Amino acid sequence: MEPYQLNIPTKVYFGRDIWREAVKALESFLKGNIMLVTTGRSLTRLGYVEELAETIRKCSSAEHVIIFDGVSANPKLSEVRKGIQWGKENGIDMILGFGGGSAMDAAKAIAAGVGIEEDIGELFYGGKEPGKNTLPVIAIPTTAGTGSELSKAAIITDEQTRKKGGIRGTALYPKAAIVDSLFTDSVPFRVTMETGFDVFAHGMESYLSLAGSPYTRMQSECGIQIVGKYLPRLALDLEDKEARDKLSFASMIMGINLGNASTCLPHRLQYPLGAHTDTSHGAGLAVLFTAWINWEYEYAPAMVERGISLLMGQEICGKQACREKIRCFIEKLGLPLSLKELGVEKELLPVMASEVTGNVKNDLAAQEEEIITKLYAMSFDRE
């Protein structure tokens, strides 16, 4: 068997309605001035933000808890800068990221910026890794999707330059993750489908990634199978708690894959798309996925067939069938199938293609000439 390494430095608490005990168990981490970074609205309305803040205040070593709720979807560099400024002014010692991927990514980026003199833009544009001055982060996801609670990346967007990219480094791994599926119960239909599709994308991309290992591929198979069975069930009934629990689990194990096998071209191509259109990560991935599957099939037909078969719960053979099934799956979830549907004009395609950054070498299809241009072009309109 091929040798490999695994890095899972985050302590994980997983379950339903376990967050209070988990916070208690983490009491020794919750010291000094603590910033709670959240995307706000619905979590505040449901009383979760205040209850979480109150629970932390009761921890013996916690001094002050400050709530920073100025984070939007596709978290912006300006919001991160504001959070860093707040953090410095208030002498913050640690950060909690509470919400979807946006809140957790913003929390990580703020954690990287509070302890340093230089502007966070140096890390964002310069590709510099966050260092040992990065504040400790505890991540509490409220969606089943991004896996940010277990990854070493903070994905943010500079709204001035329309660049979406990541600050990455081992210092960004959260110290602990509290994955409580209870928080996902109130997530509305569209976000549930988009984040659920992101879980599938993490599964399929890490499955086919050249940076993967037998361990991450085993997890991918499990994650893909769970999304295939339970996400359509949630599409019919958002109250299905068993399905919510399973999706939270799949999201968590795919978070481990993000740090250990990485993702492929759909994630690289979604970043410029998200930056230009401010559309969601999951919707962008859905749009790009059919074309990507088409190209991956050229290089790894058996693996693509296996992945799509696990998703569908039945044997799927042939390129056409794989494409057809993935398209039907996306349609069933009510997600978009073309760049046009996301409001992209044809003139934007070469611009986005020139802005794709990050490592594409993990992707088998990256050896195809002009693959990025081809993928955007094929995804422009419904076939």
Ligand SMILES: [Fe+2]
């Ligand atoms: Fe993702």
